[in-house]
Amino acid sequence: MRSVAETKSALEAVGYLADEPAALVSYLAEALGKPVLVEGPAGVGKTELAKAISRATGREMIRLQCYEGLDESKALYEWNYRKQLLHIQAKSATEDPHGETEQLENEIFSEDFILTRPLLQAISNPEPVVLLIDEIDKTDQEFEAMLLEVLSDFQISIPELGVIESRTHPIVVLTSNNSRELTEALKRRCLYLWLDYPELEREMEIVRLHTPELDEALVRRLVEVIAMVRDLDLKKPPSIAESIDWARALLLLGADDIDSEIFRQTMSIIVKHRTDIDLVAERVGVRLGSKTSAEAPAG
């Protein structure tokens, strides 16, 4: 990928319609070799962007899903105790049990006995990869601090082995739902991209890309209804993925218009909270209903 326009079309070719900033940042991520921090509401395609980059560049994707309590042994590496114990037992069975302990120690703390976790995998991979660190805001600040070494120098220090440096430069994508403020130190090392719900036209394109069989007028109506629902201050506004799911459902049902009846039946695809459902039914469902009844012959 040698220019922004090229990046954009490469992403489009693998099924991701990037807007101008997203394409530019993806391009810079590779050109500058800097990690990208992608923030935005849930379901606007943050994770999907990383996957698309991996597909577009032909790199393998390594994913680290973050959660509360994620620690180094799950993210970086862990010593394989079982294998080490077996090795010791095997050694003492075959050889003199009072042999060279130092040599034994060297043996069990070698690369053969290490379990690589996503970060170490990404660093030590001979092929360049895409490393996705998903939902970084779920971890605690200590973990963030640990990431700094990996992100700025692309190296990991293991006390028993020394520093492992990356052989190739991975593209790193971090995503965050903004549930907590990330530290300045982490932000400083990253390029920043804010993804928001797409414009009407772009969301239409996205939906059409995934359900090309659906009628264009219906897609427009669907996207308009989704936009209306998003305006309502819900607990969980519908994501792009949910618009696509809804479009697929409408296609399966063979619906040719979104009226209050269809909407009521399929609403649960886009709204997934009891209080939200009530609110949406009250505000949006009614509006759709009044439209169809106005169109229906008087009687």
Next chain:
Amino acid sequence: MSLPPGLGPRIAAFCEDLRAEGVPVGTSELLDAFAALETVSWNDQADFREALAATVAKSPDDRRVFDLIFNRYFFRAAEAEAISRELREDDRYEGGERLDPNELREAIRQAIAEGREGDMRDLARLAISAFGRRGEGSGVVGVDVQRIRRSLELQPTPPGLKDESEGPPIDRDGINRFERHLRRELERALIERTEKLPPSRPLAELDRTLPTSPTQDLASVHRAVAQLKRRLATLGHEQRGRRRHAVVDMRKTMRTSLETGGVPLKLRYKPKRPRRPEIIVLCDVSTSVTSASMFFLSVLHALHDSFRKLRSFVFIERISEVTEVFEDERDFREISRRISREGGVADVSGYTDYGRVWREFYAEVADDLHPRATVIVLGDARTNGREPHAEIFAEVAERAGRMFWLNPEPKLYWNYGDSVMSAYEEHCTAAFECWTTKHLEEFVNVVAGGRSVPES
């Protein structure tokens, strides 16, 4: 490719402007910006702007400031350059006089409806020449904008009324966009005439004040409350002597020992659950605090978002628990409507009766008060001449661990008129004046033990 002389200092000066508005731009960000600019084309303004934004603006708020400063800075830089090279565009206001104002208005409506920025700019120039006395206005940009606006009679199309004869529908946003062009062109003309740049002012719209419209500044209230949550959650139970009271979790220890062939090499401890803070909030919604009650309700709304164990009450003459309203309803406007409708807190007069409120509050929650509970009162302590019953308040304060009072009036007015703040203040852990998010942040900081404002 390397940066030509001139742009480097410009970018640095631009970042200096950003810092002045509170965007934390470090040297490393500046270096990144230069690196990024080397890889993109400068002919495309969108690419240039996005590349710069991706490297220096690292939150949605920062991005908003970035866009404002970007427009201002490069506009000023271009104008300064034009002055220094004595470039002028004297003929730019030709042709406007012969235009029919109605045609011009229609053309502008068309451009706004279709969102063509370039046309809007050209039309703004035409409008200036048509109505702006050949660009020689009053010398005050705001006055000129007003005059041209009046002459043009641009009105947003009322919603619901879609009359085709009126031309394409336009909304207030579109008109604002056009007026921004107008303002910019007028500024440009003024700079050209006086041959010097007006002094740059800090961004006025970023001044944080009491949010009068609830949705406008909810975000900053939420931020301050999120800070409050972190502080309260870690307050009072710092781990003294790490692991001193740790309890070994046998189950987990045995489970992990399987990895090491049944030898428990690693002990697993039972996690120490931090005690959850319990908060009770009382909020005055009477008429004397009308202007502040929107603010208080948004604080309450934010608190509910952050704390699961929170009870909230509103009061005027009587007290009413509204915890449930906040739990079922997300929409802020809906919440304020339901509270005013279902609260049932005004009895006859609609004036606050603090004495009665304390009696009812004590009767209702006395059993739930314990030393770990924090009570926060949002109110002006104006009793309308009724008995304040400070002794019951003292009793409440005695039972609760901590008691805070947030008063929407400046400290100067406390204890004037019917305010009985001093009667209550002596029983509080602390009392604060609070009518802006800034005050709210101060409150958070004091509660947390006097740390100065850490994050922007």
